[in-house]
Amino acid sequence: MGPREVIVHPDAVVLAQAVAARLLTRLVDVQSVRRPAHVGVTGGTVGIEILAAVAASPLRDAVDWSGVHLWWGDERFLPDGDPERNETQARRALLDPLAGALPAGNVHPMLPSDAPGIASPEDSAAAYARELAAFTGGPDDGSGARVPAFDVLMFGMGPDGHVASLFPGHPALGAAGTSTVGVHGAPKPPPERVSFTFEAIRAAREVWVVAAGAAKSAAIAAALGGASVEQMPVVGAVGQERTLWLLDAAATPAA
Numbered sequence: 001m002g003p004r005e006v007i008v009h010p011d012a013v014v015l016a017q018a019v020a021a022r023l024l025t026r027l028v029d030v031q032s033v034r035r036p037a038h039v040g041v042t043g044g045t046v047g048i049e050i051l052a053a054v055a056a057s058p059l060r061d062a063v064d065w066s067g068v069h070l071w072w073g074d075e076r077f078l079p080d081g082d083p084e085r086n087e088t089q090a091r092r093a094l095l096d097p098l099a100g101a102l103p104a105g106n107v108h109p110m111l112p113s114d115a116p117g118i119a120s121p122e123d124s125a126a127a128y129a130r131e132l133a134a135f136t137g138g139p140d141d142g143s144g145a146r147v148p149a150f151d152v153l154m155f156g157m158g159p160d161g162h163v164a165s166l167f168p169g170h171p172a173l174g175a176a177g178t179s180t181v182g183v184h185g186a187p188k189p190p191p192e193r194v195s196f197t198f199e200a201i202r203a204a205r206e207v208w209v210v211a212a213g214a215a216k217s218a219a220i221a222a223a224l225g226g227a228s229v230e231q232m233p234v235v236g237a238v239g240q241e242r243t244l245w246l247l248d249a250a251a252t253p254a255a
């Protein structure tokens with residue numbers, strides 16, 4: 001696991017633009033050495049702004065989207081098309097503009113609450129674990145979290161230090177032997193969610209945590225100051241090769 005790198009941008013607008021450019025360049029780099037590329041996106045304000053910035057970037061045509069698979073690190077357990085679903089927001093921000101370039105079969109949303117056979121976040125989590133397992137390169141090695149080697153797995157961070165839908169002190173933090181977990185009683189609405197586990201997150205080549213705004217600076221300070229995963233889940237989001245914390249100045253604690 002590489003060291004955590006903290007990179008600060010002047011404000012939230014520049015941050016979203018810079019992360020979009022970084023993502024597009026990363027995809028170009030990956031595509032020069034292997035295919036397909038796997039990317040995990042997230043919900044929340046900054047997460048969706050990044051996707052909109054990707055859609056608006058002239059660099060987007062540098063990527064061969066037919067060789068990119070798109071996944072979600074967490075989802076709000078709501079009906080299909082609900083405006084609060086991370087998938088719905090991502091479709092509007094990025095997937096609709098990319099229609100024609102990104103094949104529908106490369107997009108892997110978590111199943112919504114009204115999908116056939118899905119009665120609970122656990123059902124949706126289990127279905128997603130199966131979908132992820134189908135895209136692992138190697139044979140089943142018996143480990144629970146079978147996921148593709150994500151080239152980039154992106155997360156926003158809440159003011160309480162949560163990443164994906166892994167909240168401080170919540171039992172889902174300890175989910176093991178699986179790539180996904182159903183979440184109940186989340187403090188951020190809606191209370192029912194589906195999330196990657198830490199095992200799945202830590203299998204990624206690169207993990208990027210993106211946070212903007214003064215409301216995030218106390219959590220960043222606590223995390224940099226040595227808080228535990230239980231207190232500040234963001235500290236558990238670590239990539240195999242690289243962990244980037246991409247912040248704006250307001251989210252960055254004073255030195």
Ligand SMILES: O=C(O)[C@H](O)[C@@H](O)[C@H](O)[C@H](O)COP(=O)(O)O
Binds near residue numbers: 045047155158163
């Ligand atoms: O479903 C969600 O809400 C998320 O995936 C969540 O983990 C989000 O990324 C953070 O809460 C940051 O959200 P903001 O950028 O809106 O603060």
